[in-house]
Amino acid sequence: MITGYGIVAKELIKLLSEKQELLIDTYKISFKVTAIVGSKGMIYEEAGLDLPKLLQYGAGSTALMRYAREQRLSLQPPIFREDMLIECSPTDVQTGGAALEYIKNALQANMNIVSVSKGALVCAMPELLKMAKEKECKIKYSGATAAALPTLDIGEFSLAGCKITKIEGILNGTSNFILTKMSEENKSFEAALQIAQESGIAEANPDLDIKGIDSACKILLLANGLLGSQLTLEDIAIQGIMEVTKRDIQHAKINGNDIKLIASASLANRDVRVEVKPKIIKSDNPLIDVKGTNKGILFYTEEMGTICCTGGASHPKGAAAAALKDMINLYR
Known part of the structure; x- marks a missing residue:
């Protein structure tokens, strides 16, 4: 599940689409994206979204809405029920923004977290780590600490x-x-x-x-x-x-x-x-x-x-690659 569908999230979708065989051959894992949450609502397909088709529509909520129309899906409120959340919402360092609520909801649903955005972590790291420990979940956030540079x-x-x-x-x-x-x-x-x-x-x-x-x-x-x-x-x-x-x-x-x-x-x-x-x-x-x-x-x-x-690399693809790295390391 991905929250936020800006340029970084789109680059992550592209990496997941391109590297399916490599992930299986090298790491013996595969990832299925079932849901993406934008500002207008969530698209969801239990069998997994058609990533190549989604990439045709660009980024942002407009892309999600076009995909929903083509697939005859209805946008729905976010429902947290998968095993991992990739948090890519815009950073709000004052309040944590929507990302903070997304991460809390995901932890309540026993989901592991990979966070690319910084706001929620900056505002509430101790609280989120405590929740994660109680739920026996993990939070990875290398993408929020200089993205492609492995700090x-x-x-x-x-x-x-x-x-x-x-x-x-x-x-x-x-x-x-x-x-x-x-x-x-x-x-x-x-x-x-x-x-x-x-x-x-x-x-x-x-x-x-x-x-x-x-x-x-x-x-x-x-x-x-x-x-x-x-x-x-x-x-x-x-x-x-x-x-x-x-x-x-x-x-x-x-x-x-x-x-x-x-x-x-x-x-x-x-x-x-x-x-x-x-x-x-x-x-x-x-x-x-x-x-x-x-x-x-x-x-x-x-x-x-x-x-x-x-x-x-200081560009969205580098940040997306950092998120993919965290996803892989969660399952190593």
Whole structure:
């Protein structure tokens, strides 16, 4: 079952349609999508939706309505009765939005959760994890913590048994693109933002990206998931990139450094401090080489030293692939 049918959900449908044989051959599993919930209602077919046909109609509720007409289905209120919910609704970091209600209803119905949207998790992670534990369900959300960049996976699996003392990352591709343009082409913030918008990288309203809120949501989920904190957005000091000037960047570059929007979570004794702000990154820091829409993360550990991962496609297909990865790992 999928809630929300925007571009990411459509890309997930495309991946599921294209990779059916690979999933069976490699992982010995197959997935059947029986329901998709949009703003106008839910389409449901017990035998499974015709994914190639659905893909012909685009994304959004209009696509679901066209599919319903072609299949002679009636749109109905959401009913949670499958074994897994893939949550792809628009992110609402203030209230959790419809996604929060969807996830709660799914957990009540003993469904595992794969969440791509961040809002519900940011607003109610402790409550949702408690519900999941009581229902013996699992919540996977790597798609909400920098999508294609495997941030949460590294912390949970590759660093299992290690003490992580600090997490530091470039977690937002849009803001990194803007700062890269300012650094490499000597653009002003306003000019670089305009290029990002004209290229389709930045939204018409880019506030979540340039004000650091998207980065804050991601580092919050990583801190709560990997460092054992129970923080909210109100606990994070957030500073965006709007005040970064060409002069700031050129001054940093004199010594071979650069400026990046860094999200960090530090463990000191039992306290976790989380912040997002533009920082001067020294030339020996691997994050200095993260350019354009790429992202990167550093894990500082007592046992394994510093671990770095960079890259990760910053587009809907990458987020959809992260959701598919979570779906596979739930059944491994």
